[in-house]
Amino acid sequence: MNDVIIRRITKAYGEVTALRDISLTVSPGELFGLIGPDGAGKTTLFRILTTLILPDSGQATVCGLDTATDLKQIRRRVGYMPGRFSLYQDLSVEENLRFFATVFDTTVEDNYDLIRDIYVHIEPFRHRRAGKLSGGMKQKLALCCALVHRPDVLFLDEPTTGVDPVSRIEFWEMLGRLRRQGITILVSTPYMDEAARCDRIALMYAGQCLTVDTPQAICRSFGKPLYKVCSDRMYALLGDLRAYDGTLSCYAFGDSHHLTLREDRSGDTEALATYLGGKGHTGLRLTPIEAGIEDCFMAQGKEER
Amino acid sequence: MKQFLSFIRKEFCHIFRDVRTMAILLLMPVVLVVLFGYAISTEVRQSPVAVWDQRRDDASARMINRLAASEYFDLRRMIGSTEEADGLFRRGEIRLALIIPPAHVASGMQILSDATDPNEATLLIRYAMATLGPGEANSPAEVSLLYNPQMKGAYNFVPGVMGMILMLICAMMTSVGIVKEKEMGTMEVLLVSPLKPAYIILAKVAPYLLLSMVNIVTIVLLSRFLLDVPVRGSLFGLMALSTVYALVALCLGLLISTLVDTQQAAMLTSGVALMLPVVLLSGMMFPVENMPWPLRLLSEIVPAKWYIAGVKDIMIKGLGFGAIAREMGILALMVAGLAGISVKRFNLRLS
CATH class of the missing domain: 3.40.1710.10 (abc type-2 transporter like domain)
Incomplete structure (x- = not known):
């Protein structure tokens, strides 16, 4: 029995196809991540699962209930946190929480054990208006409001976008604790580094699902030697690496470039070093590394393109 | 029921915390009555x-x-x-x-x-x-002005301002209130909850209905004691008629909120589509009788026309409840029709 089943869902907005034939399943108690850049279709998928919009074709069930027909039952059993901050900015922290508790016909006290870990972070500000909270605080409050009725499935649409790095880490720790309480969580994020914290992830790109697996398996499936390359002139290095005839792919990754070589040339790093030396690069460092989610995403996205 | 009450409390929080809007809502009738009563007058003096x-x-x-x-x-x-x-x-x-x-x-x-x-x-x-004097000016007939012997302009504009204020507050504020939830994204969260759409609508409507009742009382008191416009007929009839008219306006506001997606559009639509007819076609400023027939026909469906006529019957002519039965009936029909359409149009889903 799966908590969320998505079968061949397609959704278009006029000319733009937001979702193309997506199929996924999420098991009970799983922390499932939808990973992809803006415009990948993550929000659309969430809205279909939370009964807010209807797909053009395909079918989805949540807790065994059809999203097209059983919307009333589904709406009692899920928690939803939209991508945009969607609480009442002119109500205080406490008022927001109490309001959403009554809307779901429950009280804050009844489910306090579930939200306590999160609520303690914002409790000192409970009389402050929600609009005056910092980004991280807002997300914690929104999570509390989405949780206050003890949902079976929690949908979090980009909960860490626009949140500082420390709060992001805290937020994911909270999700981990919630998962241990048995709540199924679907979370979307454009940050690849967060993917490793999920049980399973789906890499999404342009309305399509590239891969669904555990983060570890996806990284293992990369299948090619990967090198991290640095030199004193990083910008020129990227162009030179891409111009190199043995290069399969090369992407800029923050402080280094990630490089894969063509199969017939792999392992031949000596030749590459000579080539780069000839281009006048100094301080060259070339280290083999394990592939991360982002490397996999770039490689798979390239195949799709 | 607890859900509903908590929703209404939330709505009042929104209204009371937005000091500027509340000041406008409560002061507007006062300003309008004083303006029309003293500054913008069709009366001639000196x-x-x-x-x-x-x-x-x-x-x-x-x-x-x-x-x-x-x-x-x-x-x-x-x-x-x-x-x-x-x-x-x-x-x-x-x-x-x-x-x-x-x-x-x-x-x-x-x-x-x-x-x-x-x-x-x-x-x-x-x-x-x-x-x-009639004899000396060779007037051909003796004129007697029955209900407004001093030809006071206030007798005409007080009912008009009431019609305008109610329409403005009920329709505009309701539509803006609902559209605001759409715009802020909170409607998305409310929809993904067991809250019944009827509750959402009713809770949005109730505070504004109450507020406009406060305004009606303000206007009646102001016109009675500041402008000497009496309430000659049944006060209960006046309040009943006002309530039904306010409901028409609320339903119009609901309808607008189902049509537009931004607060600005809601404001503009209610301004143009609702306020203009009240001012131009209700008979408040320009006599409808002299307009060409398409406009006369159009004025028949302007709720304010019926409301203003009813208010005049009660306040100025001093008629009782029975005299406004027709106006009541027509306005009630409008409520039923509009409420039906807007509830049907209210989306259970986004877009």
Whole structure:
């Protein structure tokens, strides 16, 4: 029995196809991540699962209930946190929480054990208006409001976008604790580094699902030697690496470039070093590394393109 | 029920915490009544007049005294020729000139009017004739003004302002209130909850209904004690009619909120689609009877027209509940129709 089943869902907005034939399943108690850049279709998928919009074709069930027909039952059993901050900015922290508790016909006290870990972070500000909270605080409050009725499935649409790095880490720790309480969580994020914290992830790109697996398996499936390359002139290095005839792919990754070589040339790093030396690069460092989610995403996205 | 009450409390929080909006909502009726009552008036007061008295006897002196004593006229000067009157008219110093012929001439008095503003001219002439007395101005018929003997403008605009305020607050505020939830994204969260859409709608509507009732009371009190407009008929009838009319406006607001997606669009739509008809087609400012038939037909579906007619019946004519049955019925029908359409249009899903 799966908590969320998505079968061949397609959704278009006029000319733009937001979702193309997506199929996924999420098991009970799983922390499932939808990973992809803006415009990948993550929000659309969430809205279909939370009964807010209807797909053009395909079918989805949540807790065994059809999203097209059983919307009333589904709406009692899920928690939803939209991508945009969607609480009442002119109500205080406490008022927001109490309001959403009554809307779901429950009280804050009844489910306090579930939200306590999160609520303690914002409790000192409970009389402050929600609009005056910092980004991280807002997300914690929104999570509390989405949780206050003890949902079976929690949908979090980009909960860490626009949140500082420390709060992001805290937020994911909270999700981990919630998962241990048995709540199924679907979370979307454009940050690849967060993917490793999920049980399973789906890499999404342009309305399509590239891969669904555990983060570890996806990284293992990369299948090619990967090198991290640095030199004193990083910008020129990227162009030179891409111009190199043995290069399969090369992407800029923050402080280094990630490089894969063509199969017939792999392992031949000596030749590459000579080539780069000839281009006048100094301080060259070339280290083999394990592939991360982002490397996999770039490689798979390239195949799709 | 607890859900519903908590929702209404939330709505009141929104209204009370937005100090600027609340000030506008509560002060607007006061400002409008005072403005219409004192500044924007169609009444004529202290209009400058000149008189050429060729008769110079007791009768003409009496006439001139009456004119000078009237609050409508301000006797600027006595003149000696029509040319002099022409000059005064051209320089804009007088609005009306009265020429009293010599006693031996058979013809009657002559009244010259500026008449660049035809409405004002008509009023002035009528006032002048009334002031001078029917016999002496050769009035063909005796006029008696039944319900508004002093021809006070307030008798006309107070019901009009009530119609306007109710429409503005109920329709505009409701539509903006609902659209705001859409715009802020909170509607998305509310929809993914067991809350019934009817609750969402009702909870949005209730605070504004209450607020507009407060406004109605304010207007009635102001017009009674500041402008001396009485409530001659049944106060209960007035409140009942106002409530039904407010409901029509609320339903219109709901309908607008299902049509637009931004607060600005809601504001604009309710402004243009609702306020203009109230001002132009309700008979509040311009008499509907003189309009071409398409506009007359259109005015039949303007709720304010029926409301204002009903309010006048009660406040000014002093009629009872029975007299406004027709207006009540028509407004109630509008409520039923509009509520049906907007509830049907209210989306259970996004877009």
